[in-house]
Amino acid sequence: MDTTARNTRMRRAVQDVARRYQISRDGENTSDRLQFSVKGGEKAYTVTASRDWSARATCTCPDAAKLSADLACKHVMAVLLAEPELQCQCLDFYL
């Protein structure tokens, strides 16, 4: 695993979420799934996370489609960091 790339991504996510991301929980929310709209630049992307940690969070951005399974895009990291209910899931990308 490329830990430098992972750590850079994590740091960027933390900086971005503090600065400018607008995260709203306005998607389809069910008892086991949460959806968020994440807007950083011009486009908004949808991040989907499982409440029970049964699946890794996913994102609709082009970056997420290109990443390997052990890396999260910055939208996913931003959501996981911003939502107390999901913060533990950051571990998925560190273990």
Ligand SMILES: [Zn+2]
């Ligand atoms: Zn993304």
